[in-house]
Amino acid sequence: MASTLQPVIKNTLPEPKGYPLIGHALDYRLHPLSFYAHCAEYGDFVRLRFGPHPVYFLNHPDLIKSVFLTHGACFMDRAKGRESRFFDPLFGHGLAVSEGDFWRRMRRLVQPVFQRQHLAKYGQIAVEMAQAELKTWSMGQWLSIRDRTTRLTRQIVAKICFGEAGVTHFQTIEAVLNAAMVEYDNRDRNWLLYLLPEHFPTPSNRHYHQAAKDLDTLLYDLIATQRRTGADDGSMLTQLLQVRDETGTGMSDQEIRDELVNVVIGHDTLSDVLGWAWWLIAQHPDVEAKLMAEWQTVLNGRSPTMADLPHLTYTEWVITETLRLYPLAWVTGRVATQDCEIDGHPIHVGENVVMCQWVTHHDSRFFEQPQDFKPHRWAPESVKQIPQYAYYPFGGGPRICIGRGLTMMETVLLLATIGQRFRIHPLPNQTVIPYPGPSFSLRPKPSLQVELIPR
């Protein structure tokens, strides 16, 4: 599709009207999604102010590519706000929050555990655990599909990361994720809580920090045991114990702990991908019929495996299109670590740029009928019309999501495994809106209530 980058006049960028001192911070805070949609009306390169800090909003694939690739070296770090610091006790110094040479070393060390041969094992775990979980799903009752799939995907990631120990100690892992969500929701309702010291002893904050401590005790114990026994169960933990950098140095206990927790938290988004997919499928019987036809042809009632993935193309388009309409990571920011120029406009060290998947993915310049759910737009004959970086649910450049392959594989396998057994029928007249929730994840609110109808 033809696209014309709107011209930028050097040093004069459009700027929506803001308030004295706080600039656009309040508008963003009150209506994050519509705020950026509104900014896009001013152009592809817009100047904003959050307090005294200038922030540049970019909304064209060419500009987005500049940040991720062309000037990627200037934009290696993510901007960190108070909200993201809330997760510090969990993320530690993991990939998602680390910077510079430390990040580079960690990324090189961790990358191999996401290689194809390992994904096959993780995929097998996902399907096996889904089959076991499905036995406990009873039909004919209304339930929150998010609750069900969250539990399932957490069980899966616990086993991927820690092997059988992840199954045994699932409660400790789940407890910290639940406590973090409760405390995050409290802060979301009352943003002033962010102004208090991080350890301020509200009951839910105490609970969150205690759960995080319990998790640490468990993880350091598991790491020590695994180091001692040297047993290799194929879990991410055992793989991370074996990796070495170019000097032959392995990862410390804390580095392993931090990366595994980053994986567990990153993985928590998967239940919302599935939730959105079911929401969309339920409203498009034609899509559901095509999915059923694909599963019938490729699987004929059996469970999918990694070997089936190349043949589950329509299922993959459904997930791809779901992530276009509901990009879980709906906004991505970077901070300039060197002075640079984008499209003739200088960006100085320390200034932030922000790109909003939610806005770009719904832009009619890049997607025909952008509000419509059309998995076929990802077919090889039509995908060519979509400019690179008009679609970036996993970010881009050197810091692109390390879990993107795992996400696509696992959601396709789970959709096919569960979808063959049950039709997910949403409660009639339900209104679900996308809500920017914890960790910048766009979740369905309220949680989707469904009935499970056996096939």
Ligand code: HEM
């Ligand atoms: C639908 C699911 C997911 C979405 C939409 C998503 C999205 C993203 C995005 C947008 C980024 C930032 C990329 C950038 O700054 O350019 C990111 C980074 C990251 N994601 Fe994901 N992610 C998902 C699932 C996962 C999973 C399953 C894992 C773990 C296995 C994971 C682990 C990470 C990590 C560790 C980073 C930091 C990478 C780095 O800075 O080197 N994500 N993700």
